[in-house]
Amino acid sequence: MKVLGISPLDKDATASLVEDGKVLFAAAEERYSRRKQHAGFPHDAVAAALAATGTAAAEIDLVAYPFFDWRREVELIERGLAEEARLLDGHKLDVRPALRAAKARVPDREGEIFGLSEPNARMKKGPLKELFYAAAGASPWLSDRFARSASRAWARAAVEAHRMWNRELESSLAELGLDGKLRRYEHHLSHAANSYLTSGYDRALIVTLDGYGSGLSGSVGIGEGGDIRRLHDFHFPFSLGTYYESVTSSLGYNPTRHGGKIVGLAAYGDPRVLGEVLLSRFDRSHPGDLRMFQNLNLYFSRHLASHFPAVDVAAAYQHALEVVVAEIVAHWAGKTKTDAVVLSGGVVANVKMNQRIHEVAGIERVYVYPNMGDGGCGTGVALLESLDGRGGAPIHDAFYGPEFSEREIAEELESAGLEFARIPDLAAEVARRIHAGQVVARFDGRMEYGPRALGNRSILYHAREPHVNQWLNQRLGRTEFMPFAPVTLYEARGRCYENVAGAELAAQFMTITFDCTEWMRESCPAAVHVDGTARPQLIRREVSPGYYDIVSEYEKLSGIPCLINTSFNMHEEPIVCTPRDAIRAFVRGHLDAMAIGPFLVEGSKPPAGDPRS
Numbered sequence: 001m002k003v004l005g006i007s008p009l010d011k012d013a014t015a016s017l018v019e020d021g022k023v024l025f026a027a028a029e030e031r032y033s034r035r036k037q038h039a040g041f042p043h044d045a046v047a048a049a050l051a052a053t054g055t056a057a058a059e060i061d062l063v064a065y066p067f068f069d070w071r072r073e074v075e076l077i078e079r080g081l082a083e084e085a086r087l088l089d090g091h092k093l094d095v096r097p098a099l100r101a102a103k104a105r106v107p108d109r110e111g112e113i114f115g116l117s118e119p120n121a122r123m124k125k126g127p128l129k130e131l132f133y134a135a136a137g138a139s140p141w142l143s144d145r146f147a148r149s150a151s152r153a154w155a156r157a158a159v160e161a162h163r164m165w166n167r168e169l170e171s172s173l174a175e176l177g178l179d180g181k182l183r184r185y186e187h188h189l190s191h192a193a194n195s196y197l198t199s200g201y202d203r204a205l206i207v208t209l210d211g212y213g214s215g216l217s218g219s220v221g222i223g224e225g226g227d228i229r230r231l232h233d234f235h236f237p238f239s240l241g242t243y244y245e246s247v248t249s250s251l252g253y254n255p256t257r258h259g260g261k262i263v264g265l266a267a268y269g270d271p272r273v274l275g276e277v278l279l280s281r282f283d284r285s286h287p288g289d290l291r292m293f294q295n296l297n298l299y300f301s302r303h304l305a306s307h308f309p310a311v312d313v314a315a316a317y318q319h320a321l322e323v324v325v326a327e328i329v330a331h332w333a334g335k336t337k338t339d340a341v342v343l344s345g346g347v348v349a350n351v352k353m354n355q356r357i358h359e360v361a362g363i364e365r366v367y368v369y370p371n372m373g374d375g376g377c378g379t380g381v382a383l384l385e386s387l388d389g390r391g392g393a394p395i396h397d398a399f400y401g402p403e404f405s406e407r408e409i410a411e412e413l414e415s416a417g418l419e420f421a422r423i424p425d426l427a428a429e430v431a432r433r434i435h436a437g438q439v440v441a442r443f444d445g446r447m448e449y450g451p452r453a454l455g456n457r458s459i460l461y462h463a464r465e466p467h468v469n470q471w472l473n474q475r476l477g478r479t480e481f482m483p484f485a486p487v488t489l490y491e492a493r494g495r496c497y498e499n500v501a502g503a504e505l506a507a508q509f510m511t512i513t514f515d516c517t518e519w520m521r522e523s524c525p526a527a528v529h530v531d532g533t534a535r536p537q538l539i540r541r542e543v544s545p546g547y548y549d550i551v552s553e554y555e556k557l558s559g560i561p562c563l564i565n566t567s568f569n570m571h572e573e574p575i576v577c578t579p580r581d582a583i584r585a586f587v588r589g590h591l592d593a594m595a596i597g598p599f600l601v602e603g604s605k606p607p608a609g610d611p612r613s
């Protein structure tokens with residue numbers, strides 16, 4: 001049975017072609033349109049999926065879409081809002097005394113944080129705005145009013161969006177002659193399906209957490225023998241996705257794309273300053289449930305951001321998230337007597353939170369779906385349908401995207417006027433250059449599916465230089481508070497990281513952090529964060545031999561089984577898809593060399609004023 005999974009059109013639209021539980025092709029539309037987190041029907045990705053697999057549209061048996069019809073979504077949104085109103089009716093939230101006490105706990109800081117004007121930087125907005133934020137975000141009566149009206153405004157916007165995407169989905173499928181084959185699914189079932197069915201676990205607790213989907217912000221279920229059974233729902237607007245988006249936006253970043261920057265920033269802050277204040281916004285009197293006070297009131301996070309150092313605000317949001325989610329997981333793991341948990345949904349892009357989940361007492365195994373956000377939802381329901389109750393298989397790799405022939409690559413290089421050579425032992429040559437201090441891009445094989453570059457569209461560098469985070473990010477036009485992530489030979493995981501056991505599969509896709517060993521901290525300072533953690537990609541040779549061999553050859557030269565792996569793209573651009581994209585990013589980034597297919601391309605010298613020149 002061939003199923004075309006279409007992920008939600010509102011952001012990161014993705015097409016997946018799945019047959020009998022096997023993903024034949026999957027790619028996000030952003031890689032083709034070159035618009036980050038592309039919204040709208042994934043026309044090019046669908047066309048690429050059909051072309052790459054030699055499938056005619058008429059051969060598709062079913063189109064799976066992970067949202068209900070907009071009218072049903074509206075009913076579910078209304079239900080959630082009524083529930084929030086009942087919670088707010090019975091609770092008066094006054095955070096002002098706690099905020100006054102928190103002011104006294106702000107530490108003095110010195111030293112530089114790359115990307116911040118100074119270590120205690122606040123988001124100052126001027127006296128008038130700040131007065132308004134204080135009233136609307138923190139005074140008991142007004143903040144309650146603003147929270148309720150924010151929820152209603154969110155609902156109105158969501159209704160309009162669902163109607164619009166509904167129309168676009170149906171008209172686009174009609175153009176393909178597939179409109180009669182559309183089937184809709186509850187959103188969190190799609191997250192549950194992609195994580196459970198690719199985990200290889202027979203029995204697992206399934207936790208999904210995101211911003212919004214089919215009236216919910218998350219769910220808890222149990223997977224057993226290939227079946228998925230729902231145990232509990234978390235109702236929107238009690239949503240950890242919107243919670244994290246609000247702090248991301250209040251600290252000046254793009255709320256839907258830059259959550260990872262807050263995770264990185266949080267490690268510089270002190271969670272004791274505001275952690276308890278944040279926790280007081282959760283109703284934790286119902287174990288295993290998620291209830292939040294005034295969650296959509298953005299003025300609260302604006303108020304914090306204007307009065308407290310950004311690092312402490314970030315640390316508090318991260319801390320409260322970790323505490324609340326760890327409690328939820330512990331509750332349901334205990335109740336179901338489960339030691340394995342699988343995770344999906346945009347919130348589980350939070351690699352530090354996933355580490356905390358792995359550390360929950362009684363949790364032995366953790367797996368995170370590599371495309372945990374909504375881009376993975378179409379794949380989830382397509383897997384579910386095509387397996388039809390049969391159990392899934394553990395994921396082998398996420399190289400589901402397009403690939404290009406040697407001839408196509410050579411033609412692009414020639415038309416760009418670049419000199420290139422076929423190198424007999426390319427892995428050894430790349431390793432030698434990295435060991436000598438060069439930045440080398442790698443483009444090879446099928447493109448990765450999901451948000452992370454996993455070696456086939458990656459930039460590689462050695463991890464010995466602590467300040468590489470600043471100059472390389474500057475050259476690539478990025479500000480990142482997380483250090484670059486390391487790719488590590490699978491066999492060397494114990495030498496580099498603590499407590500990896502049970503999270504090996506998650507770590508093959510860079511979805512979880514670990515505490516680093518002393519050896520790792522000393523040998524690879526560029527890949528270790530200020531809190532002593534790293535977010536590795538563990539690489540096995542059978543998954544990606546060409547990539548593995550580079551790290552392995554590098555280890556022969558240096559004794560270090562790790563390299564930095566960062567995504568091959570320029571500032572705010574999606575990861576490169578075609579050889580042409582790769583050439584453009586390579587030239588603009590002034591990288592030293594590029595291994596593309598079987599060829600090596602020499603780079604140009606960095607321009608004057610480059611941070612490393």
Ligand SMILES: [Fe+2]
Nearest residue numbers: 210213345374
């Ligand atoms: Fe979602």
